[in-house]
Amino acid sequence: MDKYINIASQLNCDFSTNCLWANAPSDGLLDNSDFYLFQKNNDKTFPLQVGPGNSNPEIGTYFAFAGNLTKDPNHATLISAPIACQSTTGILSFELKKYFFLEIFLNLFLRYWLYNNARIEVIVLKVNPTRGHLTVIERPITDCHYLKPNGLCQVEIKRQPQPFRLALRGFKLNDQTIGSFVLLTKIKYEANLCGFYVNVSHTAHWSIGEKTYLWEQIVRTPSKPSGQFYFQFIDPIAEFPLPQLRSVLVPCTQSPSTLSFKFWLSPGVQAQICTLGTDNVALSCVYLNEADVPGPLTVDIDTADHQPFRFAFNVLRVDREANGGGAVIALDEIKYNGWLCHEQTPTTSPSPIPPLASLLQLRPLPTANSVDASLAFPNSLECDFEQGDLCPHWMHNSYSDSVTVDSGMRLQQRFRLGLVPRGILPLPFPIDGRFRGKYSAVAVLDLRAQEEQFAILTSRPIDCVDGGRVSISYFASPGAQLSVCANEQCVYPKENVLEVNQLRKFALNSARPFRIRIVAERNRSFPINLINGFYEPFVLIKRIAIQNKGFCRLKSSEEITCNLLKCLFNEEGICRYKSLFLAAGDVPFVHKKGEGISAHFTSGMRRAVLRSPNFRISLNSQIEMHLIASLSTFGSRLYICPNDQQQQTQRKLLAEIETMGEGMFVEEDDTLKELGNCEPLLGPKVVRSKMEHLIIQLDPEIRHFSLVAIHDKFEQFGDAQIVIHSIKLNDLNGQSIC
Structure with missing residues (x-):
């Protein structure tokens, strides 16, 4: 089940022997039950309710059986071995039977005429689940129902250019009284599969390409290379380590050299570029950061030992949970600049001062979004860049109270992590020796720019402080200065004083929440001619020390999330939530004092969407969200949908509903399919209106959610x-997290 099939007929199966079909891992959405092997071992015919297939199959015939006797809906999914790709339209067929369970008790005989409600569908899935959920690529038209005359289900599978699995899903397997089941056998798959290298150790070889079909679906970025480019496609079952893309040997360089290139990564791909010695041992490596896509990214090469080396690109890891399908790394516009030892350098005037990004080997600091919340929300504001601490809890741009996304303010410069060389730098002024050979947070400004130049480090929210002390060890070059702000008050350096190696200390007092902001900006009190042609003033910060005595305890990510999400709607209104209008037919949530917030559906009104604020919780957190809500009318439903992808799914659902006309009845199952990964909370069976207490486990992977109410049964x-x-957040012991 973890190897690609060679020919379509490998998926043919009558279940008499082992087949390349297996039960899907249960995800609670598309699958929460299993198929079982069933054999007919006598000459009895099936009851009339079993149809539409042959009522008397041969003795010894094997079937895949899925069924249940439950109140809640059950769905069982059978998945195939992976298929690399399908170059033409394919045909999948199988024989099926559907039936309700008929229970016979001693001394009691019951006769029933039953509507056969069990259903079967064919789905095209990504090879791997995404964050524990089966991911649908396509739902082909499956016209296989109880009234089918011959019991043969035939489904057309469209051309599939990416790796995929086929899935047979039985659903509506529920009836608390008599139950229901699905029987199927004689699976047959006919298709032309793509040519695929099955006799080599790796399928993820580097290649040269120029087509960008499905680029935005796989790479998920609008920018793309032009013309030909290097790429490596990592299929969903590729084994690590993957092949590298290596350059020829560079024999020797006599001056600093650089390699620049553009690159693109699929989400969840971790890659690096390294320099390798002649023994193929890595000399140094630089990680490729998704935030830098598409670049160009410039890598600087040291000239210390004049030894031969080569460049190598390689993928370290692919997060299957983030992708589900294949992933790609692409390279373009690779350029190498430098002087080899045998080359004669031109005799020209001295070159200008190299850019600081090259001199200090600047690289981006991580954002709180790129690390686990437990690292972004430590117990202290202490930060030691000197020891290589990346300090994600000090954000290098402005951000919202939720500490999850940028506020939208695009700063012109940002702090980056840099390494000050031990040797003498080609600068018109010295850098204090205590900064040499050490890491620092670096803000580089530009005297030539007309607009204001500044960069900001911002702390986590601080609830209160009484006599707390903060000290900052920093260096400011000519033309730059450092100021510190808190509670809308700032401390600036003295005018006309050259900041060389400063230790800025200040005390804080505040009874209300605030943040500390460390601002690097241009110092216009120094004339440009004093800088001797140097146009990149900069600030180095090596340490932020905090005297925690006097500071209120910093809140954890869970406490911050609780304060964001909890709301007594009956008393406080809509709180931090937003009522969204995404398409015609949406209705707002309005506050009803004493009751909560409500949405009223009349003719033409079909949906209401309530979006949560952004939040972050640690990967090991276990948080229960307690939701109290009610529905008034049969047919109405309430779902919870994680993240923005559900808004697109909901818009598609509404568009399809509108095209069906006012008098058309939309089956509940079709609606559920269009809502994708949304989880149903209430409805559609509503006997009477009453407040329901729902408990929802919050997934650490999600950043926000939407509560989506649907009522498309007004005519009925x-x-x-x-x-x-209300919404409240508790731990597993039932204690409030706030």
């Missing part, structure tokens, strides 16, 4: 109303 059941009373 009339007006509907949803009321949301």
Whole structure:
């Protein structure tokens, strides 16, 4: 099940022997039950309710069986071995039977005429689940129902240019009284598969390409290379380590040299570029950061030992949970600049001062979004860049109170992590020896720019402080200065004083929440001619020390999330949530004092969306969200949908509903399919309106969610109303996290 098939017929199966089909891992959405092997071992015919297949199959016939006797809906999914790709339209066929369970008790005989409600569908899936959920690529039209005359289900599979699995899904396997089941056998798959290298150790070889079909789906960025480019496609079952892309040997360089290139990465791909010695041992490596895509990225090469070396690109890891399907790394516009030892350098005037980005080997600092929340929310504001601490809890640009996304303010410069060389730098002024050979947070400014130049380090929110002390060890070059702000008050350096090696100390007092902002900016009190042609003033920060005595305890990510999400809607209104309008037919949530917030559905009104604020919780957190809500009318439903991808799914659902006309009935199952990864919370079976207490486990991977109410049954059941009373967050012991 973890190897690609060679020919389509390998998926043919009558279940009499082992087949390349298996039960899908249960994800609670597409699959929460299993298929079992069933054999007919006598000459009895199936009851009339079993159809539409042959009512008397041969003795010894094997079937895949899925069924249940439950109140809640069950769905069982059978998945195939992976298929590399399909070059033409394919045909999948199988024989099926569907039936309700008929229970016979002693001394009691019951006769039933039953509507056969069990269903079967064919799905095209990504090879690997995404964050524990089966990921749908396509749902082909599956016209296989109880009234089919011959019991033969035939489904067309469109051309598939990416790796995929086929899935047979039985659903609506529920009836608390008599149950239901699905039987299927004689699976047959006919298709032309793409040519695929099955006899080599690696399928993820580097290649040269120029087509960008499905680029935005796989790489998920609008920018793309032009013309030909290097790429490596990592298929969903590729084994590590993967092949590297290596350059020829560079024999020897006599001056600093650089390699620049543009690159693109699929989400979840971790890659690096290294210099290798003649023994292929890595000399130094630089990680490729998704934030730098598409570049160009410039890598500087030292000239210390004049030894031969080569460059090598390689992928270290692919997060299968983030992708589910294949992943790509692409390279373009690779350029190498430098002087080899045998080359004669031109005799010209001295070159200008190299850019500081090259001299200090600057690289981006991580954002809080790129690390686990437990690292972004430590117990102290202490930060030691000198020891290589990346300090994600000091953000290098402005951000919102949720500490999850940028506020939208695009700063012109940012702090980066840099290494000050031990030797003498080609600068018109010295750098204090205590900064040499050490890491620092570096802000580089530009005297030539007309607009203001500044960069900001911002702390986590601080609830209060009484006599707390903060000290900052830093160096400011001519033309730059450092100021510190807190509670809308700033401390600036003295005018006309050259900041060489400063230790800025200040005390803080505040009874209300605030942040500390460390601002690097241009110092215009120094004339440009004093800098001797140097146009990149800069600030180095090597340490931020905090005297924690006097500071209130810093809140954890879970406490911050709790303060963001909890809301007594009946008393406080909509709190930090937003009522969204994404398409025609959306209705708002409005506050009803004493009850909560409600959305009222009348003719033409079909959906209400309530979006949460952004939040972050640690990967090992276990948080329960307690939601109290009610529905008034049969047919109405309430879902919870994680992240923005569900908004697109919901817009598609509404568009399809609108095209069906006012008098058309939309089956509940079709709606559920279009809502994708959304989880149903309430409905559609509503006997009477009452407040329901729902408990939802928050997934550490999500950053926000939407509560989506749907009522598309107005013509059948009339007006509907949803009321949301409150949301609270508790730990597993039932204690409030706030």
